[in-house]
Amino acid sequence: xxxxxxxxxxxxxxxxxxxxxxxxxxxxxxxxxxxxxxxxxxxxxxxxxxxxxxxxxxxxxxxxxxxxxxxxxxxxxxxxxxxxxxxxxxxxxxxxxxxxxxxxxxxxxxxxxxxxxxxxxxxxxxxxxxxxxxxxxxxxxxxxxxxxxxxxxxxxxxxxxxxxxxxxxxxxxxxxxxxxxxxxxxxxxxxxxxxxxxxxxxxxxxxxxxxxxxxxxxxxxxxxxxxxxxxxxxxxxxxxxxxxxxxxxxxxxxxxxxxxxxxxxxxxxxxxxxxxxxxxxxxxxxxxxxx
Amino acid sequence: xxxxxxxxxxxxxxxxxxxxxxxxxxxxxxxxxxxxxxxxxxxxxxxxxxxxxxxxxxxxxxxxxxxxxxxxxxxxxxxxxxxxxxxxxxxxxxxxxxxxxxxxxxxxxxxxxxxxxxxxxxxxxxxxxxxxxxxxxxxxxxxxxxxxxxxxxxxxxxxxxxxxxxxxxxxxxxxxxxxxxxxxxxxxxxxxxxxxxxxxxxxxxxxxxxxxxxxxxxxxxxxxxxxxxxxxxxxxxxxxxxxxxxxxxxxxxxxxxxxxxxxxxxxxxxxxxxxxxxxxxxxxxxxxxxxxxxxxxxxxxxxxxxxxxxxxxxxxxxxxxxxxxxxxxxxxxxxx
Numbered sequence: 124x125x126x127x128x129x130x131x132x133x134x135x136x137x138x139x140x141x142x143x144x145x146x147x148x149x150x151x152x153x154x155x156x157x158x159x160x161x162x163x164x165x166x167x168x169x170x171x172x173x174x175x176x177x178x179x180x181x182x183x184x185x186x187x188x189x190x191x192x193x194x195x196x197x198x199x200x201x202x203x204x205x206x207x208x209x210x211x212x213x214x215x216x217x218x219x220x221x222x223x224x225x226x227x228x229x230x231x232x233x234x235x236x237x238x239x240x241x242x243x244x245x246x247x248x249x250x251x252x253x254x255x256x257x258x259x260x261x262x263x264x265x266x267x268x269x270x271x272x273x274x275x276x277x278x279x280x281x282x283x284x285x286x287x288x289x290x291x292x293x294x295x296x297x298x299x300x301x302x303x304x305x306x307x308x309x310x311x312x313x314x315x316x317x318x319x320x321x322x323x324x325x326x327x328x329x330x331x332x333x334x335x336x337x338x339x340x341x342x343x344x345x346x347x348x349x350x351x352x353x354x355x356x357x358x359x360x361x362x363x364x365x366x367x368x369x370x371x372x373x374x375x376x377x378x379x380x381x382x383x384x385x386x387x388x389x390x391x392x393x394x395x396x397x398x399x400x401x402x403x404x405x406x407x408x409x410x411x412x413x414x
Numbered sequence: 415x416x417x418x419x420x421x422x423x424x425x426x427x428x429x430x431x432x433x434x435x436x437x438x439x440x441x442x443x444x445x446x447x448x449x450x451x452x453x454x455x456x457x458x459x460x461x462x463x464x465x466x467x468x469x470x471x472x473x474x475x476x477x478x479x480x481x482x483x484x485x486x487x488x489x490x491x492x493x494x495x496x497x498x499x500x501x502x503x504x505x506x507x508x509x510x511x512x513x514x515x516x517x518x519x520x521x522x523x524x525x526x527x528x529x530x531x532x533x534x535x536x537x538x539x540x541x542x543x544x545x546x547x548x549x550x551x552x553x554x555x556x557x558x559x560x561x562x563x564x565x566x567x568x569x570x571x572x573x574x575x576x577x578x579x580x581x582x583x584x585x586x587x588x589x590x591x592x593x594x595x596x597x598x599x600x601x602x603x604x605x606x607x608x609x610x611x612x613x614x615x616x617x618x619x620x621x622x623x624x625x626x627x628x629x630x631x632x633x634x635x636x637x638x639x640x641x642x643x644x645x646x647x648x649x650x651x652x653x654x655x656x657x658x659x660x661x662x663x664x665x666x667x668x669x670x671x672x673x674x675x676x677x678x679x680x681x682x683x684x685x686x687x688x689x690x691x692x693x694x695x696x697x698x699x700x701x702x703x704x705x706x707x708x709x710x711x712x713x714x715x716x717x718x719x720x721x722x723x724x725x726x727x728x729x730x731x732x733x734x735x736x737x738x739x740x741x742x743x744x745x746x747x748x749x750x
Contacts, residue, residue, distance in 0.1 A: 261689025388562030
């Protein structure tokens with residue numbers, strides 16, 4: 124019961140004949156990576172290409188239109204939009220990647236143990252996964268974020284908690300099929316320890332679907348993070364974060380002052396698109412390989 | 415009656431999951447920081463006032479006692495009393511469900527049609543120019559933050575062009591619409607109120623469009639993938655090798671087999687739509703279930719949080735059950 128948008132396929136990507144298109148998938152991967160590198164460069168180089176700080180206030184101009192000393196204008200507090208859009212990339216990219224990494228590690232470990240051990244441990248873990256997956260993912264994120272409270276660390280935990288069950292289920296399914304294969308029996312017979320079998324044999328073989336899904340998931344994590352901040356459940360004001368910036372400018376947009384909300388949203392859109400392109404390309408390549 | 419047995423078995427399986435949801439929400443709202451009494455009395459209220467308020471809502475009782483009371487209420491259909499408003503949670507919720515269902519049902523229906531048409535069209539031109547275009551559109555739709563898209567639509571449709579009403583409210587109050595179900599479009603149709611119907615439709619247009627984009631994108635990709643699978647199946651290849659007419663191939667073979675997967679896809683997408691609705695309702699000040707649940711969460715209104723979480727989980731799992739049943743009815747190959 125995962126969200127279609129979250130993780131792509133709930134099971135390992137299925138081979139679809141006739142979808143071989145290595146050139147298109149290469150274009151997707153290259154474009155996606157290029158976008159992501161550009162966003163990362165903007166995040167790192169923010170101080171070099173902007174003249175204002177992330178939360179620096181210019182009292183002389185509030186809600187100034189683009190142009191002059193403010194490339195993209197200022198918001199209702201007099202903060203420079205262009206600088207904030209650049210600085211926000213650090214937080215958005217950082218939180219999303221950290222959260223997905225945490226989800227992958229936690230979910231993979233749980234899936235490995237549950238799938239290999241089986242028995243009551245498997246039952247308990249999978250029932251917990253069932254409960255977490257009884258919610259639409261964004262709703263779950265909303266509830267966890269509201270209950271944990273604002274803050275960067277809490278956001279990382281929230282997004283990781285929401286995504287970990289999907290990885291646990293995915294890895295568990297892979298491990299359960301591979302556990303029955305002769306190479307595991309061989310490892311057991313030759314006296315390998317359980318940890319050794321899990322770490323050296325089952326883990327590397329179970330990660331293929333995870334590798335394909337993680338980039339798509341990073342994009343979804345960014346959308347979730349921004350959505351939470353938009354609702355006031357993410358970073359605390361006035362931290363430079365795309366969702367929070369869109370929220371701050373929402374009232375001005377209705378009045379026709381587009382520059383407060385449109386640029387941060389565009390930045391978010393392009394970054395997520397980078398992850399989506401990369402993920403789609405990787406998925407197509409994985410599908411082609413399975414044949 | 416195999417299907418009936420299947421439904422009963424699935425419903426029984428749902429009980430532990432829902433019980434887990436009930437226990438988990440009950441504990442989490444209470445264990446994690448935040449005090450509902452402080453949010454209504456303010457930070458400066460005296461300790462005695464706070465204690466009195468706690469006693470009024472039964473929050474001074476031991477946890478197990480509160481839980482049994484809550485569970486007892488649930489069994490008789492009583493969701494408790496809202497700490498913020500003092501009203502019955504069940505009655506408040508009933509008011510909020512209509513407007514949200516109106517949004518979600520219209521958006522998901524439109525999305526299903528659009529995704530089917532575009533997905534099948536795209537699959538039949540797999541790896542050609544049009545197909546690439548559709549796939550890029552789907553990727554873009556998947557990546558656009560819907561709350562921002564909603565704002566952009568407001569900017570263009572209301573602020574610049576003035577074609578649509580301001581993002582506040584759901585129907586023009588001057589049309590004197592008598593509320594019946596809470597879904598304004600349905601109410602207007604039932605009471606035969608033409609102006610109200612037009613007004614409700616105008617207010618619905620932008621939020622529905624926002625939701626549709628978010629829902630179509632993932633759906634489109636899945637429809638395309640399943641249509642491709644059908645196109646490459648032996649049955650289809652054999653049928654086309656026999657030289658069946660194009661119409662028969664398209665409607666009798668391709669569409670029929672692809673449509674079989676729609677119920678499951680619709681269920682999956684329903685979850686996405688619920689999540690997006692919270693954001694879309696916020697952007698358009700749509701007084702629906704999402705806004706109500708969100709405010710409950712922010713104010714730590716325990717009964718509201720518990721009720722809304724339970725109802726969302728219940729809807730979500732039931733939608734999956736319905737999808738499985740419909741699939742089983744449509745597809746004789748499914749063994750249940």
